[in-house]
Amino acid sequence: MSEHELLLPIVDEENTCLPLAVSAVSKYWDVSLPFSEAREIAKKYPNVRGSILIEGIEIAERHGLGSLILHSSLSELKKIIDMGIPPIVILPGLYETVQHASVISGYDQKEKSIIHYMPQPDQIGVIPEQQFDKLWEEDGRLMILIAPTDIISSIKVENKTREKSNRLCFVSEKLNLQNRHDDAIKTLIDAISLDETNSTASCLLGGIYNEKNSQECIKYYEQSIKHNKLCYLAYRGLGNYYLKTKQYEKxxxxxxxxxxxxxxxxxxxxxxxxxxxxxxxxxxxxxxxxxxxxxxxxxxxxxxxxxxxxxxxxxxxxx
Incomplete structure (x- = not known):
């Protein structure tokens, strides 16, 4: 075991509104979040596959934990782990999964690797840190911290406006899944007004306009790419729009x-x-x-x- 590795409890139950990552981190802080509450909230999302991270974060907050949603870096990620806080990161998915949330339980300085939390006791998830960082960058190096409020308040956040902008991105996804599309658009416009460099916000807004078959999506996808050249989802979104509009070369x-x-x-x-x-x-x-x-x-x-x-x-x- 690496000296920079945190021991998290084994969690094998999850819900649309209480993702495994949130549940595991909360239990790490000796807070067991009620799945009954998550199941009740999930009734608002009868056709949603996967998880809604912000719902899990808000459940954790209602049960006494605090949170931060930050754009981060590899060095900051390691500092957070060394503070004893297991961060949640957003990474690309596989097969038909677009994204997934992963708990980072540690790193190995000697091996230059990042250690992922695995819910199975006999498994270890290790990835070379350069490979991890490249994957992480595709979705803006987002890092979610869930911890007791005194620990959260002790973390220095250089730009609280950016943190608020990041949070609005997650809120907008919830609103969009509730078919409150206009509210989701307004939320993302607010996120961009707080931080015009927020590639995630621009990409999400492009996605909603794309669903509406509006060419307005082009502007926001391009804005997303401007601020994150590796934003896979923005390139894919443009491809989808041009396919729908039969602009096949583009x-x-x-x-x-x-x-x-x-x-x-x-x-x-x-x-x-x-x-x-x-x-x-x-x-x-x-x-x-x-x-x-x-x-x-x-x-x-x-x-x-x-x-x-x-x-x-x-x-x-x-x-």
């Missing part, structure tokens, strides 16, 4: 940029780029994309259709 460009940032992140992006390339009559590359879609989305519901498309493209390409 869609191809932005999907390709997203994939170049992280080729393993989100399997369905390959299907979308495959469709774009079919529309451009680039059949061989479309076939490769469909194959990658199946590779990175092993549980795809449309597997049989995609396999059939690959066979047809094989025949057309003379393979």
């Amino acid at each position: 869609a191809d460009k932005y999907y390709t940029q997203a994939i170049s940032i992280n080729p393993n992140r989100f399997g369905p992006i390959y299907k979308n780029r495959g469709i774009v390339r079919l529309e451009q009559n680039i059949k061989k590359k479309a076939k490769e994309d469909f194959e990658n879609y199946l590779k990175y989305t092993p549980n795809a519901k449309d597997q049989s259709n995609i396999k059939q498309a690959i066979q047809e493209l094989d025949a057309e390409c003379g393979n």
Whole structure:
């Protein structure tokens, strides 16, 4: 065990409104959050898969803990761990999961690695710190701290306005999932007014406008990329918008940029780029994309259709 590693309790239960990461960190501070409360709140989100982090954070706050949501750095992350605080970070997901929250339980200075909390007692999650930092940067190096209020108040926050801007991003996601889209837009505009460099806020706002099929999304995705050149979700969002509007060359460009940032992140992006390339009559590359879609989305519901498309493209390409 590394001297810079924190011991967290084993937690195996989670809920849409009480993510495992929040529950584990709260239990680390000897605060057991009630799943009955989380289940009641989750009734507002009957069709939501995954977790709603801000709901879990707010449950923790109602039970006496404090929180901060910060844009951070590798050096600051290590300082927080050495203070005895296990941070939660937002990282890229795999397969069909876009993002996930992970508790960082420590780091190994000698091995230059970051240690992830694993809920299974016989497993250790270790990743080289350079690889971790690159992945973390894709989503703005967001770090959520949950701890007793006296500890939270002792942490020096250089820019409290930025922290508020970050929090509004999480609140907006909750509002959007409640179909309160106008409130979510207003919240994100407020977040950007507090911190115009908040790439996450711009990307989320672009996403809502994209859902509305509004070209206003372009402005905010581009603004997001301006402040975070590795914002995978903004490139993907632009690709999605241009696919919907049948601007296939532009869609191809932005999907390709997203994939170049992280080729393993989100399997369905390959299907979308495959469709774009079919529309451009680039059949061989479309076939490769469909194959990658199946590779990175092993549980795809449309597997049989995609396999059939690959066979047809094989025949057309003379393979």
